[in-house]
Amino acid sequence: MKNYSKQREAILTVLRETDTHPTANWIYEQVREIIPNISLGTVYRNLSELSRNGDIISLNVGDGFEHFDYDTTPHAHLHCKECGCIHDARLECDPLAELSKKMGFMPDTTIYVAYGICQNCKTTN
Amino acid sequence: MKNYSKQREAILTVLRETDTHPTANWIYEQVREIIPNISLGTVYRNLSELSRNGDIISLNVGDGFEHFDYDTTPHAHLHCKECGCIHDARLECDPLAELSKKMGFMPDTTIYVAYGICQNCKTTN
DNA sequence: ATATGTGCAAACTGTTTGCACACGA
DNA sequence: TCGTGTGCAAACAGTTTGCACATAT
Numbered sequence: 001m002k003n004y005s006k007q008r009e010a011i012l013t014v015l016r017e018t019d020t021h022p023t024a025n026w027i028y029e030q031v032r033e034i035i036p037n038i039s040l041g042t043v044y045r046n047l048s049e050l051s052r053n054g055d056i057i058s059l060n061v062g063d064g065f066e067h068f069d070y071d072t073t074p075h076a077h078l079h080c081k082e083c084g085c086i087h088d089a090r091l092e093c094d095p096l097a098e099l100s101k102k103m104g105f106m107p108d109t110t111i112y113v114a115y116g117i118c119q120n121c122k123t124t125n
Numbered sequence: 126m127k128n129y130s131k132q133r134e135a136i137l138t139v140l141r142e143t144d145t146h147p148t149a150n151w152i153y154e155q156v157r158e159i160i161p162n163i164s165l166g167t168v169y170r171n172l173s174e175l176s177r178n179g180d181i182i183s184l185n186v187g188d189g190f191e192h193f194d195y196d197t198t199p200h201a202h203l204h205c206k207e208c209g210c211i212h213d214a215r216l217e218c219d220p221l222a223e224l225s226k227k228m229g230f231m232p233d234t235t236i237y238v239a240y241g242i243c244q245n246c247k248t249t250n
Numbered sequence: 251a252t253a254t255g256t257g258c259a260a261a262c263t264g265t266t267t268g269c270a271c272a273c274g275a
Numbered sequence: 276t277c278g279t280g281t282g283c284a285a286a287c288a289g290t291t292t293g294c295a296c297a298t299a300t
Contacts, residue, residue, distance in 0.1 A: 005273090005280060024265080039282045044265060046280095060185040064264070064290085076221055078230045089228060093218040096201055096239040103214060105203045107241035114221040116232035130255060130298090149290080164257045169290060171255095189265085189289070 008046045010034045012055070012070075021059055021067040021077070021086040054108060061086065061113055074110045080118035087118065133171045135159045137180070137195075146184055146192040146202070146211040179233060186211065186238055199235045205243035212243065 004012070014030040015022070022030075028043045047068055051058040059067040061079045067086065074097070076089040096110040129137070139155045140147070147155075153168045172193055176183040184192040186204045192211065199222070201214040221235040 007281070037282075039284095041266080041283075042281055045267095048266090058187055060187040062183055062185045062191070066187070066264080076224055078225065078228065078232070087228075087230075089224050092220045092223055095217045095220065096237055098217055099201055099214050100203065100239050100241065103203065103212075104244040104247070105212075105239065105241055106247065107203070107239035109240040111236070111238040111240070112221055113236045114225050114230065114232035115234040115236070116225065116230055119229040122229070122231065132256070162257075164259095166258075166291080167256055170292095173291090191289080 005046075007031075007035060007038055007042050008050070010038070011043060011046050012050070015056060015068060015070045018070075019088075021069050023065040023067055025065075027068065057109060057111075059086075059111060059113075061115070072109075074112070076112040076114065078114050078116070078118065080121055081115055082117055082121040085118060085120075130171075132156075132160060132163055132167055133175070135163070136168060136171050137175070140181060140193060140195045143195075144213075146194050148190040148192055150190075152193065182234060182236075184211075184236060184238075186240075197234075199237070201237040201239065203239050203241070203243065205246055206240055207242055207246040210243060210245075 010031045011027060013034070014027055024044055024047055025040070027047070028038070028040050031038055031043060047056070047058075050056045051068070054072060057069040057072050059069055059077060061067060061077070063084060071088070074091055074094055076091050078087040078089055079085070091112065094110070096107060096112075100107045135156045136152060138159070139152055149169055149172055150165070152172070153163070153165050156163055156168060172181070172183075175181045176193070179197060182194040182197050184194055184202060186192060186202070188209060196213070199216060199219055201216050203212040203214055204210075216237065219235070221232060224230075225232045
């Protein structure tokens with residue numbers, strides 16, 4: 001762990017302590033409870049940097065928002081088109097890792113997303 | 126196959142005849158060679174509709190552009206961070222389908238993306 | 251005639267960036 | 276002091292949308 005700025009530490013703390021897949025703005029609002037006058041630009045800058053370093057994962061599910069995940073291990077995301085929730089799931093196999101090896105492609109991140117309707121929304125409607 | 130407008134037909138034709146994963150703007154420029162005065166808004170509207178219907182796939186690799194794919198079958202995408210190319214690959218297993226079944230999640234689309242450096246960029250640098 | 255789709259351009263919005271300033275080594 | 280990071284606000288860019296008009300049934 002490097003010697004990060006207190007802003008970056010706060011962002012990491014917020015991200016570590018949630019099991020959702022928050023957007024930059026949600027993180028911004030949470031971090032403001034720790035550092036009230038932090039700016040949204042700083043949040044974006046740090047999230048980009050952390051993502052580039054591989055400390056966190058940037059997840060784009062096509063809802064117009066970038067989502068961030070503290071868990072950088074390969075795992076699946078189940079994204080509900082109805083309520084927008086994103087659930088994690090353990091992978092039973094990792095085809096992207098195997099594939100990449102065969103094709104001479106060096107992946108440093110792999111993303112698995114299933115789009116559909118979650119159980120909760122299914123029973124509600 | 127429904128009775129689509131000639132604009133939508135042209136968009137589908139362009140999409141069918143490429144093996145890349147074009148952006149809305151690239152599609153727009155191609156379609157203009159068929160329908161010179163088509164508007165970008167129409168391209169976006171049709172792509173959204175087609176994607177919603179499941180006729181095409183919308184793919185977001187986090188480069189700021191939405192990419193579209195005529196191939197709606199589950200397959201892997203290898204996205205090069207260097208040159209931005211997106212290569213297709215056959216899946217050796219489909220964990221998202223299996224997972225979803227177990228968790229009561231009904232997916233209508235599954236996205237597999239590996240981020241890294243492609244073989245071409247690796248040898249060039 | 252009526253409903254659906256289009257062209258155009260303005261508006262929207264998540265994200266990025268330039269710049270002056272603050273902070274830590 | 277010097278370099279890196281921040282706060283602020285303006286700018287950016289991909290996408291969406293309102294509206295008048297065209298098109299097909």
